[in-house]
Amino acid sequence: MNDSAYRVETAPRLAQWRIDALSSTSFRKSDPFRIGLWNWHLTVERHKHLCVKLYPEVSSLTREQPPIASFVIKLVSTSSPNRRTIVHPGICDKQLKNHDDFVWAVDNFFSGRFIIDVEFLDLKVVPPSGGEPSSIWNSYNIEKRSAATVLISLSRMLSEGIHTDIIINANNGSIGAHRAVLATRSPVFRSMFSHNLKEKELSAVNISDMSFEACQAFLNYIYGDFKADEFLTHRLALLHAADKYDVSDLKEACHESLLEDIDTKNVLERLQTAHLYRLPRLKSSCLRYLVNFGKIYEIHDDFNAFLQNADRELISEIFQEVLAAWRT
Template identity: 50%
Template sequence: MADSKVETISRLAQWRIENFGPCSYKKSEPFKLGIWNWYMSIERNRYLYIHIFPEPSKLSKEQPPVARFILRVSSTGSTRRFYISPVHERVLRTSEDFVWPVDTTFLGRFIIDVEFLDLKIYPTSGGVAGSIWPSDGKLQSVASQSALRCLSRMLDEEIHADLTIVTADGTLRAHKAVLSASSPVFEGLYHHQDVVDDEKETSTIHMEDMSQQSCKALLSYLYGTIKHEDFWKHRLALLGAANKFEIGDLKDACEESLLDDLTSGNVLSRLNEAWLYQLPKLKKGCFTFLFDFGKIYDVREEINNFFLLAERELMMEMFQEVLTVWK
């Protein structure tokens, strides 16, 4: 049935109920979030009871999710009323592990939103539960690891480095060949350039719009040795560099990363970045987050300042999105 489907984006899940009577039970279709398939179910007696639980499987039995989440029930339409749960954190194995009774008279059409603040699992060997976000997920062959170690040494020890990069607060050494292979802009700079200093075989490029640490993260990415925490810390600077130097895979990685952790606190700035750097997937994700999932109500105080600075074309797109959602 159409109203059994659950839509997901980032760490949000939304179930739109089209028809629910005074004495009814309904279960959603399975939906993927994290590494588990999930279900939601609702039933009404005196209260509206909402359950959320993982699909019974070997994974959910051996490594059940330790979920930290918030639920929200709201009526549909432009005058939405909300019932918001406290933050829950518990191990979820079956439909009996969590139930939220909501004292509401909602009948017919309404919406249930679940926002997962974190999902953790215990290692199979025992120990402390760890978050599944963020996760590298890198499985590399021995040959790839050896090549990355060589590239890391080339960068860290400046082995045959032939390029000096001047940043806003320091300098770094790199290799023109590596940068040229990674970026058509860099390749264009050096394709016909003669070596000025035959003895040192060096040249200089100015990147004063980046800090030394952000530029170091950029080089680490190009050399294949970037750490996950450094990528997340310098995502916005990396996005600007990827756009400037036409490094498509880095730009895509930044867009996916920024989409992965949308919150009410950052969605407006992410929308502005999506517009600035022409990121259609992030822009659409922000619109979905704000309008389809109703998070526009969480940023009412910030929206006025956003409109004062936003481009006219972006504001028109937002208005068109509102009209589409409220049809």
Template identity: 55%
Template sequence: MDSKVETIARLAQWRIDNFGPSTYRRSDPFKIGLWNWHLSIEKNRYMYIRLFPEPSRVSKEQPPVARFVLRVTTTGTNRKPYISPIHERLLRTSDDFVWPIDTTFLGRFIIDVEFLDLKIFPTNGGEGSPVWPSDGIMHSLSTKSTLRCLARMLAESIHADVTINTADGSVCSHKAILSASSPVFHSMFLHNLKEKESSTIEIEDMSTEACNALLGYLYGTIQQEDFWKHRLALLGAANKYDMKDLKDACEESLLEDINTENVLERLQEAWLYQLNKLKKGCLMYLFDFGKIYDIKDEINNFFKQADRDLMLEMFQEVLTVWKPA
């Protein structure tokens, strides 16, 4: 369908198969952040592209301030992108933003809009509140009372009975919490291993700061900014110590903000830790959404070091995307 918009992470893509003699077209709604959005195109002397939120209670009571960039690309062998400046606008209606392009497109072309930031505009003035990163994942099902107790246990080392040595320091914890959180830790303390005898765990591949973030997650006290900062280290620990919930949370978070600067690193992490959803998202971003054309130099270096099986899978993805309709 010409009106359907595909989305991945913060990128939306509208493929126009045949604009023809039409003078106006509007996309179906697509969800980015809290809002449903529309793109529209209008042909006169110029081509006019508009971006606006769908009229709703959310867009009226919590209007978005969007920072974004648009790109229009012709398909086929002569791919020619028209890239807008970076815009930052308060968007309420279709009159709030229009991008005129001094050309018209016939046949097939693609419109990309990449949201660099989204904030909720305060109707009473003041600073807008950011939509990303979202802290929804971090809400614990534990009661506030239990969380306060766990926070005190960790912060004050109340009856702490195990020391964790990190790459640059040490922290104290509780065998019961670690054992309940990880079958690997549980095995360490259950059997006559050196960790049981010494009440010491060596985690030399994590910094103290990252280890504190890990403990914050296990005790239910982690702050969103700490989780966001240490996602890759937490992912490695989750994989090493068999913490499935943490591994899933890291994967979902890493999928949220794929961009041209991190997509290859994310793809490598997805392959290393067998994160199929993240791997699929990275491949979609590169091939289905055509962002591989933006990182030609980086992709050449990536291919020199990438695993052969990963390269084969990427090649198969290319064949799937470029398969004639």
């Protein structure tokens, strides 16, 4: 069988697979074809019935944003002049993840050559942030393009100092910023600029407990210019700033990141950080690492020194965890 036997011809919303006559028992799977954001496959199998399946190719995109499809699928005979057609009743807003999500079993089928014709009426995805599914053809790409353009513009406002109206003074340098952006992202900044405080009068905010580099990373995050390397370098300082200025999404991002690489060298620092900034999952993970996995014995001297200066409430929690582990 030549390669063209597996090729599916496509238009923007249409796919057609032309198939020669099938034997009484046969199976055929098409080459992948592109419709919308995904690669797709069709399969056709003949035993007692003819069975047609349509599904997206397995990929990270399919797992994270499976298509929610509406389509009309037909079988069209091309062996006779009158082109007999069998039409599926139609599929509306069906999520397709794998090869068992859409199966069409046809009882009364014709012989000879035929076409599997799929017309996609709509393809939707659930936005990464959640909410109602939206069409990739109506608004999805426009929204993505608009959001990307806004982020680029915000980044340029900061990096090029376009019409800045506030100065952020770190402990070793200053950065121009914009009151409106800061106030939008932080209720603390909003309060500063809304009342007759010195920050409003002087058009300056002193953040003397942050280095210039950490402060730059903080502003980059606020302006949507996220850089992974600087985030990892400054995440403890960023956590402090996020807590101080009530930037909740940044605080949660730092929390998630600190959970990912706990080890014997940093677990005591992470435990103190979790207690200081009220991060329950980080605290629980550190205590589990120390107690349940027995790492407390590997850093015995450091742990004893830690207890000399730790908060009493934290010490109590540690010993409760140790006692609970002994009971089990």
